[in-house]
Amino acid sequence: MKKDIKELIILIIQILIFYLLPLTAGPADTMGLIVLLLILTFTLAIVLGIISNKKIKYIYPIIVSTVFIPSIFIYYNSSASIYILWYLIDSLIGLLLGSIIHLLIKKLKKK
Numbered sequence: 001m002k003k004d005i006k007e008l009i010i011l012i013i014q015i016l017i018f019y020l021l022p023l024t025a026g027p028a029d030t031m032g033l034i035v036l037l038l039i040l041t042f043t044l045a046i047v048l049g050i051i052s053n054k055k056i057k058y059i060y061p062i063i064v065s066t067v068f069i070p071s072i073f074i075y076y077n078s079s080a081s082i083y084i085l086w087y088l089i090d091s092l093i094g095l096l097l098g099s100i101i102h103l104l105i106k107k108l109k110k111k
Contacts, residue, residue: 007057010048014041015067022075030076034083038090045091049098050105057099061091 017040025033041064048057065088072080 006051010044014044018068018071041087042090042094045094046098049095050102061088064091
């Protein structure tokens with residue numbers, strides 16, 4: 001457990017973003033909120049890809065999209081279910097980009 005603390009911290013930040021950020025948005029701000037959530041999810045996935053050496057990081061996109069599901073019923077309506085797929089793809093692309101950056105940094109350090 002102590003070895004996976006970085007991954008756990010990023011996941012906790014992601015959960016807080018999904019559940020606390022919508023409290024600050026009004027009903028007219030929904031699209032802006034969704035864009036902000038996508039940007040933050042992408043950024044966290046990149047950070048996770050860069051700092052984590054664990055293989056467990058590759059299930060992060062599945063965890064992110066699963067953690068988002070209850071927020072649909074709390075803050076949005078059933079039409080927001082499509083965002084589950086968006087967050088899955090968004091975090092997957094961010095994670096892959098972060099992993100590539102991690103490998104490039106590793107190669108540069110070897111030289």
